[in-house]
Amino acid sequence: MTLTRVRVDGARATAMERARQRLVVIAVLFGGAFLLMGVRTLDLGLFRAVAETHSLSASATVRAASRADIVDRNGVVLATNLRTASLYADPKRILDPEDAAAKLVRILPDLAQAELLEKLRSSRRFVWIKRKLSPRQMWAVNALGLPGLAFQEEEERVYPQGRLAAHVLGFTDPDGRGLAGVEHFFDSRLSDVTMVDEPLRLSVDVRVQHALADQIAQAIERFSAKAGAGLVMDVRTGELLALASLPDYDPNHGGGAPKDALFNRASQGVYELGSTFKAFTIAMALETGVADLSSRYDASEPIRVSRFTIRDDHPQARMLSLPEVFVHSSNIGAAKMALDVGAQDQQAFLSRIGMLRPAALEISEVGHPLVPERWRDIATMTISYGHGIAVSPVQLATGLAAMVNGGDLFPATLIRKNEDQMSSGKRVISENTSDIMRRLMRLVVRDGTAKSADVPGYQVGGKTGTAEKPAAGGYARKALLSSFAGVFPMDDPRYLVFVLVDEPKGTKATWNFAGGGWTAAPTVAKIILRIAPILGVEPQKEDDGLFQQAAYAIEDSRRHP
Amino acid sequence: MSLLSRADESLVARWWWTVDRWLLVAVIFLLGAGLVLTFGASTPVAERLGLPVFHFAKRQLVFLALGLVLMITVSLASVKMVRRGAIALFALCLVLMVVTLLFGPDYNGATRWVNVAGFTLQPAEFLKPAFAVVSAWLFAGAMDDKSFPGRQIASGLFVLCAGLLILQPDIGQTILLGSVWSIQMILAGLPLLWIGGLLVLGIVTVFLCYLFVPHVTERFDRFLDPSSGDTYQVDTALNAFRAGGLFGRGPGEGAVKKVLPDAHTDYIFAVAGEEFGALVCLIIVGVFAVIVMRGLVRLTEEEDPFIVLAAGGLLSLFGLQAMINIGVNLALLPSKGMTLPFISYGGSSMLALGLSMGMVLALTRKNRFETGPRLHTSTVRGHWA
Numbered sequence: 001m002t003l004t005r006v007r008v009d010g011a012r013a014t015a016m017e018r019a020r021q022r023l024v025v026i027a028v029l030f031g032g033a034f035l036l037m038g039v040r041t042l043d044l045g046l047f048r049a050v051a052e053t054h055s056l057s058a059s060a061t062v063r064a065a066s067r068a069d070i071v072d073r074n075g076v077v078l079a080t081n082l083r084t085a086s087l088y089a090d091p092k093r094i095l096d097p098e099d100a101a102a103k104l105v106r107i108l109p110d111l112a113q114a115e116l117l118e119k120l121r122s123s124r125r126f127v128w129i130k131r132k133l134s135p136r137q138m139w140a141v142n143a144l145g146l147p148g149l150a151f152q153e154e155e156e157r158v159y160p161q162g163r164l165a166a167h168v169l170g171f172t173d174p175d176g177r178g179l180a181g182v183e184h185f186f187d188s189r190l191s192d193v194t195m196v197d198e199p200l201r202l203s204v205d206v207r208v209q210h211a212l213a214d215q216i217a218q219a220i221e222r223f224s225a226k227a228g229a230g231l232v233m234d235v236r237t238g239e240l241l242a243l244a245s246l247p248d249y250d251p252n253h254g255g256g257a258p259k260d261a262l263f264n265r266a267s268q269g270v271y272e273l274g275s276t277f278k279a280f281t282i283a284m285a286l287e288t289g290v291a292d293l294s295s296r297y298d299a300s301e302p303i304r305v306s307r308f309t310i311r312d313d314h315p316q317a318r319m320l321s322l323p324e325v326f327v328h329s330s331n332i333g334a335a336k337m338a339l340d341v342g343a344q345d346q347q348a349f350l351s352r353i354g355m356l357r358p359a360a361l362e363i364s365e366v367g368h369p370l371v372p373e374r375w376r377d378i379a380t381m382t383i384s385y386g387h388g389i390a391v392s393p394v395q396l397a398t399g400l401a402a403m404v405n406g407g408d409l410f411p412a413t414l415i416r417k418n419e420d421q422m423s424s425g426k427r428v429i430s431e432n433t434s435d436i437m438r439r440l441m442r443l444v445v446r447d448g449t450a451k452s453a454d455v456p457g458y459q460v461g462g463k464t465g466t467a468e469k470p471a472a473g474g475y476a477r478k479a480l481l482s483s484f485a486g487v488f489p490m491d492d493p494r495y496l497v498f499v500l501v502d503e504p505k506g507t508k509a510t511w512n513f514a515g516g517g518w519t520a521a522p523t524v525a526k527i528i529l530r531i532a533p534i535l536g537v538e539p540q541k542e543d544d545g546l547f548q549q550a551a552y553a554i555e556d557s558r559r560h561p
Numbered sequence: 562m563s564l565l566s567r568a569d570e571s572l573v574a575r576w577w578w579t580v581d582r583w584l585l586v587a588v589i590f591l592l593g594a595g596l597v598l599t600f601g602a603s604t605p606v607a608e609r610l611g612l613p614v615f616h617f618a619k620r621q622l623v624f625l626a627l628g629l630v631l632m633i634t635v636s637l638a639s640v641k642m643v644r645r646g647a648i649a650l651f652a653l654c655l656v657l658m659v660v661t662l663l664f665g666p667d668y669n670g671a672t673r674w675v676n677v678a679g680f681t682l683q684p685a686e687f688l689k690p691a692f693a694v695v696s697a698w699l700f701a702g703a704m705d706d707k708s709f710p711g712r713q714i715a716s717g718l719f720v721l722c723a724g725l726l727i728l729q730p731d732i733g734q735t736i737l738l739g740s741v742w743s744i745q746m747i748l749a750g751l752p753l754l755w756i757g758g759l760l761v762l763g764i765v766t767v768f769l770c771y772l773f774v775p776h777v778t779e780r781f782d783r784f785l786d787p788s789s790g791d792t793y794q795v796d797t798a799l800n801a802f803r804a805g806g807l808f809g810r811g812p813g814e815g816a817v818k819k820v821l822p823d824a825h826t827d828y829i830f831a832v833a834g835e836e837f838g839a840l841v842c843l844i845i846v847g848v849f850a851v852i853v854m855r856g857l858v859r860l861t862e863e864e865d866p867f868i869v870l871a872a873g874g875l876l877s878l879f880g881l882q883a884m885i886n887i888g889v890n891l892a893l894l895p896s897k898g899m900t901l902p903f904i905s906y907g908g909s910s911m912l913a914l915g916l917s918m919g920m921v922l923a924l925t926r927k928n929r930f931e932t933g934p935r936l937h938t939s940t941v942r943g944h945w946a
Contacts, residue, residue, distance in 0.1 A: 012866065015704050019748045019869050020861040026744060026873070027857035030880050034850035037884070038843050040891045044802035045839025 066155060067176055068190045069199040070169060070183075072206045073241070073416045077199075079169055079183070079251075081176075082158045085138050085151035087129040089120060093148030097121045100146050104129065107140045131174055132156050157183075159251040165209050167245045167264040168202065168363065168414060171254025180254065180262065182414060184364045203239035203416045208232050211530040212242040216499060219523040220246055223504030223514065229265035229393055230499040230523075232531065235401035235487060237417050238410030238425070240361075241495070241535075243267065243394075265500065268365040270390040271481050273500075274467035274516070275329045275449075276400070277386030279437060281338050282326050283403050284349045286433045290340040293436065295322045297333040305378050310335050313466070313515075314449065326440045327448035329464065331385040338384030343375045346383065352428050353399035353409060355391050362414045367392045386465060393483075397498050400485050404441065404461070404493045407434040442490040445521075453486050453521035455528045457539025461493075462486035462524070464516030469503070479503050484520035488528050494537055499523045576637050579926040581859070587852045588632070588903060588918050592625055594845060595829075595904035602818045602832040603825035603906055617825055617906050624908045628915030635919025636926070640868065643923050647694030647871075650916075654691055657684035658725045685726060685734050686913035692722055693741050693878055694920060697871035700749040704866045712749070715742070732770055732777055733897045737881055739763065744877045745870050784895035795892050797821055798828050801835035802842075802891070809838030825906040827898050830890040845904070846887060853880035859925065872924045875917050 070079035087108075094100050097120040105113045108130050119127045132154060133141070141149060157172045170181020178187035186200055216228040232242040245265040249257030263269065285291035299320045302311035312330050325333030338346055350356055358366045370390035372379040382388035394412050402409040408425030429437075441461030445453050450464045465483040483500040487493045504519040506512035532539070565574045603617030638646065661684055696715040703711030719742045726735040743759050751759070770777045783795075801817035804810060815835040818824035824832050834842050856876040860869050879902055886901040888894035900910045 011707075012704055015750045016864070016866060016869070018750055019866065022748050023857050023860050023869065023873060026747070026877065027854045030853045030857070030877075030884075031850060033884050034846055034853075037887045037891060037893070038846045038850075040893060041802065041834070041839050041842045041846060044799065044891065045806055045834060045842070048803050 066193070066196045067157065067172075068192075068196050070190070071199045071201050072165075072204045072209075073202060073239075074205060075199075075201070076161075076206050078161055078165060078202065078204070078206070079157060079159050081155045084132045084134075084154055084156045086131040086154050087133055087138075087141060087149060087151055089127050089129055090125050090148045090150070091120050091122050091127060092125055094120050095147065100144075100149075103144050103146070104141070107137055107144075108133070161206060162252070163248050163250050164206060164213060165204055165243070166248045166251045166254075167266065167365070168204055168209075168240075168243050169251050170363065171251035173255065180365065181251075181363050183251075185362050201416045202414055203234075203241060204243070204414065205241045205534070207534045208531045209242040209244065211527055211534070212497075213244040213246070213248070215523050215527045215530070216244055216246055216501075218526075219499070219501055219504070219519060223501060223507065223519050225501045225504040225519075227260075227265060227502040228500060229269065229502075230497070230527075231266050231393060231397055232527070233397050233401055233412065233496045233498075235405040235493050235496050236410070238398065238401065238412050239417055240394075240412055240414050241531075243414070245269075264363070264365040265393070265502070267359060267361050267363060267392050267394045268367045270367040270369055270392050271483075271500070272387050272390050272467045272470065273393075273396055273481065273483055274386040274465035275331075276396060276463045276465035276483060276485050277383065277389070278326055278329065278334045279400060279403055279441065279463050280350065280353065280355075281334045281341075281384040282322065282440065283429050283433050283437050284341055284346065285322070285337045286436060287349070287429045288341050288345055291322055291337060293322055295337075296320065297322070297325055297330070297336045299325070299330045299332040301332075303332055303335055303381070305381065308378060308382075310381060323440055323443060326463075327443050329385075329449050334384040335381035338380050339377065341380075343377065343380040346380055347375050349428075350383070350389075352426075353402055354395055354411070355389065355399055359392060359394045359398060360411050361394055366394075369395060386467060393498050393500055396485065397496055400463075400487070400498075401493075401496050402428050402434075403437045404434060404487050404490075404496075406431050438487075438490050438493065441487065445486070449515075449517040450484060450486075450521040452517060453484060453525045455488070455525050455532070457541075458488045458528055458532055458537065459490040459540070459542050460486050460488045460525065460528060461490035462521070464521055466515035466517075480514050482514060482516040482519045484516045484524050486521070486524040486528065488532065489537060489540065491540075491543065495531070495535060497524045497527050497531075499527070572637065576926075580636055580922050581856075581925050581927075584852060584856065584918070584922060584925075585636075587848050589629075590848055591845075591903040592629065594833075595901075596621065596625060597812075598829050598833050598836075598904060599825055599906050601813055601815065601836060602829050605819045606822070606825050609822075620908070621906050621911075624911040627908075628903075628911040630915075631912055632915035632919035632922070635916055636922035638919075638923045640865070640924060643871070643920050644694065644698055644867070647691045647920065648698070650687060651691035651695045654684045654688035655721070655725070657682075658688065658729075662725070662728055683909040685729070685731060686909040687916065688722060689734065689738055689741070689878055690875055690913060690917040690920060692718065692738060693745070693874035693917075694871045696742060696745055697867055697874050700745055700870050701865070701867035704749060712746070715745075730774065732774060733885070733899055736767070737878065737885070737899075739766070740881055741874050741878045745874045748870055748873050749866070780895045780897070784892075794821060794823075794828065795889075795896060798831035798890050799892055801831040802839065805835040805838045807839050809834070809836050809841065812836050823898070826900055827886065827905070828890060829905050830887055830901055833904075834890075849880065849883040849887075849902075852876070853883075856921065856925070863925070868924045872921050875921050875924075879914070879917060879921075 067081055069077055071077055097117055101113050101117040101120055104116060105111050111130060116129065119129065138151065155176060157176060159169060168181055170178060170183035172178050172183050178184040178190065182200065182202065183190065189195060190200060212230050212232055216230050219225065220228045227246055229245045231240055233240050243266050247261045249261040296319050299312060300317050302309050310331050312332055314328050316328055316330065320328065320330055320333050325337065356369060356371055358368050372388055379388050398409065398412045402425065407427050407429040409428045410425040438461060441463060442459060444450050444463055445460050450462055453460050453462055462485050467481045469479040469481055481500065481502060482504050483498065485496060485498045487496045499520045501519045504514045506514040506518065510518040565577050567578055599621045600618045604614050607614055607616040696718065699711035699715040702709045722738055723735050726738065743763065747756055771781050797817055797820060801815065813836065815832055817835050818832050821828045830842065833845065853876050857873060860872055863869050882899055883902050885894060885897060885899045889897055889899065900907050902914050
């Protein structure tokens with residue numbers, strides 16, 4: 001018995017010794033496994049750590065998308081982004097919906113309390129209460145200390161200049177997509193993440209833009225007009241320093257603007273702009289060689305073509321020299337000149353200066369010109385003085401700039417050109433013709449229909465346009481589109497200023513006249529007076545000799561009727 | 562310490578001087594950490610389920626108190642009482658598991674729960690420690706008396722338990738129980754050749770599960786090739802660790818707990834990683850490692866094979882469960898629902914762990930007369946042979 005006990009004890013002792021060894025082995029294996037887990041924990045937490053947990057929270061993620069700024073030619077911010085907060089609620093966590101709704105409406109008075117209450121009582125876990133709160137409103141909502149309300153950060157497009165250049169800039173929807181203007185045209189460029197830090201630099205100068213918009217607004221008020229539009233163009237590059245259309249809108253609330261205010265009269269609207277077109281007719285006649293400064297036209301009788309009668313607004317009823325046709329704005333003379341050139345050459349010339357296709361402007365609001373389907377002689381005659389063809393002010397300005405700048409056509413642009421982007425334009429008339437056009441346009445202001453456009457020292461030249469608005473079956477004699485295109489300084493043209501006034505009414509001061517010379521021309525004068533110093537154009541004494549030759553032609557025809 | 566004199570003969574005083582106080586401290590640390598983490602991690606889950614915000618946290622506090630009381634009460638017991646209690650519990654659990662299979666409510670396609678006085682209990686949780694003690698008793702019996710067929714009986718019981726678990730079906734617990742049973746056989750002196758065979762058997766079993774149990778197949782596939790299925794939980798857990806970094810986002814600042822359905826149970830380690838950071842996680846892993854390794858090494862001082870096998874089995878059970886849970890959280894193991902001992906939310910788990918550690922404490926209590934330089938009694942006895 002004792003013996004077996006001892007033997008068992010011996011066997012048990014060896015077994016226990018083996019068990020002890022195996023215990024240690026198992027302990028070491030456990031240790032290894034736990035060590036592996038420790039290493040993995042450190043690996044994740046230390047070497048693969050990320051600053052922020054993305055896509056972890058289910059409901060609210062901050063929209064990172066940003067949009068590039070838009071600046072004017074001098075770097076003044078026209079459009080930028082502000083971080084704002086939008087308020088939302090988790091209705092399940094709202095303790096007292098009535099109380100919360102009442103308190104919120106006090107801070108956000110434009111919310112309807114009943115509607116808000118319904119939202120806060122709903123069983124959903126996420127309802128928008130108001131997008132884009134002001135910092136003051138956000139502070140006030142936070143100060144309420146109500147559970148269940150939270151903010152989501154968003155970006156808001158802000159136009160610090162307000163209405164200024166609204167039609168150029170356009171606006172965006174609440175999610176930051178461009179809906180109009182350059183915001184729409186350059187939408188992909190502005191929202192391109194790689195170019196977010198590079199602002200889009202426009203050709204516009206806010207100071208010029210302000211002077212233009214301000215003076216047009218004053219003209220509209222003075223002449224009780226329906227609307228107005230205008231632009232300032234650098235005739236050497238085609239850059240638009242200002243482009244305005246009134247009535248306008250605030251792009252900060254662009255979505256709610258009425259259709260009439262959203263309409264861009266300077267680029268989208270096409271008009272029969274009237275006598276201003278005579279500049280093209282004269283240049284065309286000189287360029288094709290069918291006329292020179294001494295050419296004379298019989299304007300003693302109105303022209304009758306089938307059922308149409310072409311008569312002059314300022315009838316001289318005599319033979320007129322070429323400069324007189326322009327200065328006295330003779331429709332009869334211009335029509336005869338155009339017939340001499342011929343329909344085909346007229347069409348080719350107008351096409352070359354961009355009158356027959358939409359302007360390639362960098363905004364989406366660009367109007368298509370209206371041109372006759374069949375270019376008959378009557379069309380040739382009416383188009384010679386700006387009727388029977390409708391173009392946008394931007395198209396007209398582009399063509400006129402080429403008439404005065406030495407004969408080079410530069411497409412109108414809203415983007416600032418750098419020195420290296422300065423290309424020579426497309427030559428459309430000779431240097432010589434352009435030289436004559438400059439003198440003639442200066443004469444219009446010195447001695448012709450647009451004396452009120454003169455600004456001492458800046459040698460303004462230009463051409464008025466007074467067109468009757470088309471009405472059912474013909475033209476409405478009392479509904480005018482009065483315009484003036486002025487260029488200064490005429491001895492070395494730099495800038496073109498165009499103003500259009502829609503249905504102005506004459507005043508006592510204008511002896512009830514409402515034509516371009518009485519309404520648009522003085523407005524252009526005031527604009528030039530304001531912008532010339534800004535643009536660094538110095539006033540100079542006029543060299544009278546420069547205009548002698550053209551002026552003599554006028555005297556001549558008077559002396560020899 | 563001076564509160565209790567070594568000369569004090571009361572039950573409490575004797576317990577205090579003989580119990581493994583370091584193990585006690587480590588377990589209490591885990592309980593404290595678990596309470597803090599459950600408070601944070603369970604609130605969004607409760608909110609999601611439409612329960613009061615602190616529903617789980619309050620219950621966990623109750624479970625924690627019950628578990629602690631159970632652990633200390635059990636740790637007062639003698640080795641003999643532990644053995645007898647475990648045998649009784651084992652029998653009870655077997656009966657309950659059969660009852661569960663026949664009448665238990667069906668949650669998520671598994672019948673694992675039985676209703677006891679308002680609480681749903683998982684008999685399997687209690688079966689594991691009870692089985693570890695019972696099989697230790699059988700193996701030790703065989704070591705003492707070669708004629709006693711302890712190994713065969715233990716193996717038979719294992720097959721029975723495994724069968725019941727697979728029927729539930731609960732593959733994870735089956736693997737856990739099989740591992741404990743294997744470790745005990747190895748400690749009981751299984752020849753090396755057999756150990757190799759056991760390893761092969763384990764691998765084959767896992768492979769068979771992979772082939773024939775659909776949800777196991779799916780989980781393994783996802784683990785081996787994350788693109789093959791929805792790895793949302795695992796990815797989210799990994800993101801949590803990465804978001805937490807070394808020092809964490811701060812208590813309550815975690816985002817994972819808002820989107821993970823099991824944030825308060827299976828994925829509480831990830832919540833810890835996000836809110837408290839990798840260093841705190843490292844400390845938790847360290848405490849688990851210390852409990853298991855220190856416990857196992859200290860068993861080498863024991864003389865009684867039953868104590869070595871029972872405590873070794875219980876500690877392995879504890880260690881393996883922690884390892885599997887942490888491994889799943891860290892995407893080192895395929896997704897498997899397993900609670901993190903003492904830290905995860907769960908009543909059955911908490912009570913069963915209290916019971917397990919109570920038994921370990923009871924089994925490893927030092928004979929106060931055996932302190933001092935240890936006699937290698939076995940060698941002495943060996944000389945007599």
